Amino acid sequence: MTFSLTSPAFPDGGQIPAKYTADGENVSPPLEWSDAPAETKSFVLIVEDPDAPSGTFRHWGLYNIMGERAMLPEGVGRGAKTEKLGKGVNDFGEPRYCGPAPPKGHGTHHYHFKLAALDVDALSRAPKMSVEDIWKAAEKHRLAEADLVGTYSR
Numbered sequence: 001m002t003f004s005l006t007s008p009a010f011p012d013g014g015q016i017p018a019k020y021t022a023d024g025e026n027v028s029p030p031l032e033w034s035d036a037p038a039e040t041k042s043f044v045l046i047v048e049d050p051d052a053p054s055g056t057f058r059h060w061g062l063y064n065i066m067g068e069r070a071m072l073p074e075g076v077g078r079g080a081k082t083e084k085l086g087k088g089v090n091d092f093g094e095p096r097y098c099g100p101a102p103p104k105g106h107g108t109h110h111y112h113f114k115l116a117a118l119d120v121d122a123l124s125r126a127p128k129m130s131v132e133d134i135w136k137a138a139e140k141h142r143l144a145e146a147d148l149v150g151t152y153s154r
Contacts, residue, residue: 001035005115005146008032009074016111016150022101023154027075028060033115034070037143040117041067044138046088046131049100051109059111060097061088061131063123063138086124088131095128100152113148 009029010016018024031045043065049057062077063086077087077096087095102109118141123134 003144005148021099028097030074032071036117058131104154108153117143
């Protein structure tokens with residue numbers, strides 16, 4: 001089987017429900033993955049919008065996701081901390097999920113949820129890594145990558 005990333009909230013290529021956008025509750029959608037390589041020790045997740053007017057815009061980044069995990073619940077990162085998740089600083093300047101918020105009238109944007117299986121237990125202990133830097137740091141440790149694309153427009 002192939003390493004894959006899905007969401008019970010929307011199908012690959014489908015519209016992201018407003019609940020998970022800046023127009024709704026702005027909580028992260030639930031995500032599930034399967035068939036990660038056996039050697040996986042941790043995961044990194046980023047969400048980016050390559051359709052942004054100024055170029056690729058990064059909405060979310062998590063790192064040091066435990067290798068035993070196969071899902072992230074809705075709204076992860078809010079509430080009590082249950083593991084040592086690293087939270088990347090997104091392009092809004094926030095260390096949290098900030099959902100889709102394309103400019104009105106700019107057409108449909110494609111939000112790429114990218115999950116990488118890594119061969120290290122912890123990518124970094126740095127508390128203020130940018131989402132872009134997280135993805136770059138993960139490159140040399142990447143065993144596999146899974147992608148899920150959701151769309152949104154205003």
